[in-house]
Amino acid sequence: MESSRRVKAWLTPLLNRTPLAPTLIAFLAQVPHLPQDIRMAVFTSFAPCFSVMWPLAKHKINVETLLECFSATLKIVCLDVNQELVQFHDTVFSAVSTTYLSALTRSPNRKKVGPDVPVEILFNNVISPRFLPPFYRAT
Numbered sequence: 001m002e003s004s005r006r007v008k009a010w011l012t013p014l015l016n017r018t019p020l021a022p023t024l025i026a027f028l029a030q031v032p033h034l035p036q037d038i039r040m041a042v043f044t045s046f047a048p049c050f051s052v053m054w055p056l057a058k059h060k061i062n063v064e065t066l067l068e069c070f071s072a073t074l075k076i077v078c079l080d081v082n083q084e085l086v087q088f089h090d091t092v093f094s095a096v097s098t099t100y101l102s103a104l105t106r107s108p109n110r111k112k113v114g115p116d117v118p119v120e121i122l123f124n125n126v127i128s129p130r131f132l133p134p135f136y137r138a139t
Contacts, residue, residue, distance in 0.1 A: 020054065024050070025072045047088065077093050
C-alpha cells in the first residue's frame, strides 16, 4: 500500500511536466517515412501511451499548438486510405480533434473565424468534408 502511494506521489507531477504536444507533432512528422508494416507496430505501442498522457496534457496546450497537433494527425488520417490505422483514428485523432474543437470554441480569437458562425458548424461542415477521407466522415 505504501509503495503505491510513493509511486503516485512522483508519477503524476512527472507526467504533468512532459511536453506532449511537441512530442506528438515530431512523432507524427516521422510516421510517413516509416515502412507500412512498421507503422502498425509503432501505433500499437503509441496509442496506449497517448491515451494515458493526453488527458493530463490537453489542458495546458494553447490553441495554436493544438492546431499544429490537429494538422499533424490529419495528415496521418489522410495517408491511411486503406483504414489500417483504425486504432489511431479512434484514439489519437478523435482526442486531438475534440480537444482542438473545444479549445477553439472557448478561444477569445473566435472573432477571426466570424462572430456569427459557431465553430462547431465551421468544423463539421467545412473542415471534415474537405480533409477527412470518406471512411472517417461522420454520417
